[in-house]
Amino acid sequence: MSFFGYPGGVVLPLYDEIYKMKFPHILVRHEQGAALAADGYARATGEVGVCLSTSGPGCTNLVTGIATAYMDSIPLVCFTGQVATSVIGKDSFQEADICGITTPITKHNYLVKKPQDLLRTIKEAFFIARTGRPGPVVVDIATDVFRAEMDFDYPEDVHLKGYSGLFSGEEKAIDAVMDALSKAERPLAFIGGGVTLADEADDLRVVLKKLGIPVCSTLMGLGCVEPDTESYLGMAGMHGSYAANMAIMGCDLLLGIGVRFDDRVTGIVKEFAPEAKIVHFDIDAAELNKNVRVDVPVLGDLNWSLPIFAKKLAAKGEDFPAKFAAWREKITAMHKEHPFSYQKRDGFIMPQQLIETVRHLMDDDTIFVTDVGQHQMWAAQFCNVSRPRHFLTSGGLGTMGYGLPAAIGAKIGQPDKKVVLFTGDGSIMMNCQELATASDYGVDVKIVVVHNHLLGMVAQWQRMFYNRHYSESKLNGKTDLVKLAEAMGVAGVRIEKPEEMETKLAEALSRKGTTLIDVMVPEDADVLPMVPGGKRLDDMILEKEAAK
Amino acid sequence: MRKFLLAILVDNKPGVLTHVAGLISRRAFNIESINAGYTEEEAVTRINIVVSVDSERELEQVKHQLSKLIDVVKIVNLTEVDNITRELVLIKVRAKVEDRADLINIVNIFRAKIVDVSKENVVIELTGEESKINAICEVLSDYEILEVARTGAIALSRGPVPVKQMEEN
Numbered sequence: 001m002s003f004f005g006y007p008g009g010v011v012l013p014l015y016d017e018i019y020k021m022k023f024p025h026i027l028v029r030h031e032q033g034a035a036l037a038a039d040g041y042a043r044a045t046g047e048v049g050v051c052l053s054t055s056g057p058g059c060t061n062l063v064t065g066i067a068t069a070y071m072d073s074i075p076l077v078c079f080t081g082q083v084a085t086s087v088i089g090k091d092s093f094q095e096a097d098i099c100g101i102t103t104p105i106t107k108h109n110y111l112v113k114k115p116q117d118l119l120r121t122i123k124e125a126f127f128i129a130r131t132g133r134p135g136p137v138v139v140d141i142a143t144d145v146f147r148a149e150m151d152f153d154y155p156e157d158v159h160l161k162g163y164s165g166l167f168s169g170e171e172k173a174i175d176a177v178m179d180a181l182s183k184a185e186r187p188l189a190f191i192g193g194g195v196t197l198a199d200e201a202d203d204l205r206v207v208l209k210k211l212g213i214p215v216c217s218t219l220m221g222l223g224c225v226e227p228d229t230e231s232y233l234g235m236a237g238m239h240g241s242y243a244a245n246m247a248i249m250g251c252d253l254l255l256g257i258g259v260r261f262d263d264r265v266t267g268i269v270k271e272f273a274p275e276a277k278i279v280h281f282d283i284d285a286a287e288l289n290k291n292v293r294v295d296v297p298v299l300g301d302l303n304w305s306l307p308i309f310a311k312k313l314a315a316k317g318e319d320f321p322a323k324f325a326a327w328r329e330k331i332t333a334m335h336k337e338h339p340f341s342y343q344k345r346d347g348f349i350m351p352q353q354l355i356e357t358v359r360h361l362m363d364d365d366t367i368f369v370t371d372v373g374q375h376q377m378w379a380a381q382f383c384n385v386s387r388p389r390h391f392l393t394s395g396g397l398g399t400m401g402y403g404l405p406a407a408i409g410a411k412i413g414q415p416d417k418k419v420v421l422f423t424g425d426g427s428i429m430m431n432c433q434e435l436a437t438a439s440d441y442g443v444d445v446k447i448v449v450v451h452n453h454l455l456g457m458v459a460q461w462q463r464m465f466y467n468r469h470y471s472e473s474k475l476n477g478k479t480d481l482v483k484l485a486e487a488m489g490v491a492g493v494r495i496e497k498p499e500e501m502e503t504k505l506a507e508a509l510s511r512k513g514t515t516l517i518d519v520m521v522p523e524d525a526d527v528l529p530m531v532p533g534g535k536r537l538d539d540m541i542l543e544k545e546a547a548k
Numbered sequence: 549m550r551k552f553l554l555a556i557l558v559d560n561k562p563g564v565l566t567h568v569a570g571l572i573s574r575r576a577f578n579i580e581s582i583n584a585g586y587t588e589e590e591a592v593t594r595i596n597i598v599v600s601v602d603s604e605r606e607l608e609q610v611k612h613q614l615s616k617l618i619d620v621v622k623i624v625n626l627t628e629v630d631n632i633t634r635e636l637v638l639i640k641v642r643a644k645v646e647d648r649a650d651l652i653n654i655v656n657i658f659r660a661k662i663v664d665v666s667k668e669n670v671v672i673e674l675t676g677e678e679s680k681i682n683a684i685c686e687v688l689s690d691y692e693i694l695e696v697a698r699t700g701a702i703a704l705s706r707g708p709v710p711v712k713q714m715e716e717n
Contacts, residue, residue, distance in 0.1 A: 099563055099566070100566060100570075103563075103566055103570040103571075104570055104571075104574040107618070108567075108617075108619075109563070110563075111562065111563065128618055160618060161559060161591075161621045162558075162559065162615075162617070162620045162622070163618045284612075284616070285612040285615065285616075286609065286613045286615075286616055288612075289605050289609070290609060293605075
């Protein structure tokens with residue numbers, strides 16, 4: 001267990017105790033790095049991530065990290081120092097109302113003004129963060145509370161009137177799913193990050209085997225289904241596979257499991273799965289019917305529903321894989337005909353090729369982390385991660401700068417696993433100060449920069465929809481990322497030619513110690529397929545068409 | 549648009565009103581009124597909100613999102629049960645000598661009360677349903693209304709069962 005923080009005025013009494021106790025603490029270089037590292041730690045381990053900052057600018061710097069965790073339902077407890085109780089509300093030095101600021105982006109938050117409330121609050125904060133639909137909790141503590149002395153009497157139980165943390169549903173909802181399956185001819189499973197959060201990939205795999213139906217994933221669900229599963233179609237949505245999107249548009253029953261029907265995955269929401277009855281397994285009642293109409297809701301924790309679903313499927317005589325064989329084979333054939341693809345180019349390293357190569361050079365237990373942009377989507381398409389909690393990415397908020405601190409947090413949480421970060425020359429600069437953290441603590445992450453001298457995704461949209469007006473998206477600067485890494489005590493390697501991938505890239509990935517690998521790729525590669533904003537999922541721009 | 553009155557029982561803790569109000573604003577829900585006050589239980593505050601929604605689905609969203617707040621103990625849609633709804637208004641009206649008799653008449657017709665009087669004005673107090681309060685405001689608009697303060701609606705169900713013992717609906 002480690003936590004991530006940055007000291008400052010009002011938390012000095014706490015840091016003095018950390019010093020005296022030798023409490024394990026990772027000093028980041030910016031509070032945003034602390035929140036994002038705690039997020040990476042939480043995603044990689046399934047435990048609650050913890051960060052600590054001082055008041056005012058310290059806690060406002062956490063905000064992007066807190067919002068990132070909130071959008072992807074990641075359990076965090078963020079401790080922030082607050083000015084002394086006697087001066088709260090007086091615009092005191094380094095005062096900010098962090099509870100007010102974070103109310104829309106936290107599952108819950110607390111301001112602790114009395115020492116006797118502290119231990120109960122901490123107990124509740126961790127309980128709320130990790131149970132139910134997880135999320136970030138802020139605990140803001142007035143500095144005088146740190147100075148108080150009291151007995152350590154940590155409560156064993158939590159008593160909250162309006163929140164039990166238990167989310168079992170009604171079994172008859174699952175009977176309704178069985179019934180819908182019996183009537184269906186073209187069912188499709190559509191799985192998401194909820195499966196990862198509930199650590200339910202094993203039960204999901206059992207269910208899928210019993211069903212024998214095509215399955216696609218959201219960005220957040222990657223890793224829950226093994227990529228070599230026969231009827232697996234990869235990611236769906238804006239940059240999803242052709243077959244995944246066509247299957248959504250053509251299915252007559254869609255089993256949404258731990259998904260929230262985000263606009264990046266539905267295309268125009270009114271025409272999402274137009275022929276289908278929609279089944280929705282989710283822990284959060286507010287997700288049912290939020291974005292799409294749901295015909296068969298299964299409200300409850302996936303830890304409750306998926307095992308029951310698996311049991312009912314086992315007990316039922318019907319041979320679903322045989323029943324759905326024709327549909328499955330049709331969709332699987334479609335996926336074979338239109339896999340994720342790209343054109344290689346002589347003398348250049350294509351970004352997709354780079355991701356495929358890195359993936360082949362690493363073992364299955366490697367945790368891949370991404371930043372945000374084109375490289376993130378290429379990683380989602382080509383990285384083929386086979387285990388849950390092995391593909392960490394900022395999905396909902398799309399936070400550039402997520403990658404490096406999250407990779408550091410993941411490696412600290414899972415020190416025995418290899419951690420590879422895919423980032424871009426845009427994203428890496430948003431939290432490049434954390435190279436210093438990685439090197440100081442010897443955090444062995446491999447940082448692969450997909451370097452195209454552009455804000456790639458912005459430029460792609462400008463190329464496609466804004467008459468190639470590359471408004472402020474070119475990074476023509478003279479930044480030398482290898483030297484930047486070296487300046488912070490991180491080894492740097494530059495790779496420019498395809499033939500170097502077998503040699504220099506392989507060496508760099510297998511060497512010991514934090515390493516930044518700066519890989520030059522062409523600037524005009526597009527992420528395809530693509531469903532333009534506001535279009536139906538079957539209205540895709542495909543690789544083959546774009547090549548013409 | 550339809551209006552619904554939701555009774556929300558919440559933990560009486562600092563920040564709870566911020567959490568409820570913040571959620572309503574973040575999710576872009578339309579509310580007509582919100583008020584909060586102590587209850588028969590010291591640890592519980594009751595927040596009454598009137599939401600206006602386009603559809604059943606939107607109403608469900610409001611309730612589910614509010615239910616997720618950790619401080620929220622219970623939500624009951626009182627519009628769906630037999631209920632008594634009341635709102636209180638204070639209206640300050642310019643009362644010239646020649647208008648005074650008319651104003652007193654209006655007050656009597658509405659069974660309102662005059663709770664303050666000066667040489668130039670009266671303050672009228674009225675309790676009732678929203679439509680009645682709208683009606684007196686309409687009638688008084690022929691005179692010079694100086695100021696209006698309304699509480700927004702509160703409601704109780706009819707019969708002995710309190711909200712805390714009702715099924716969430």
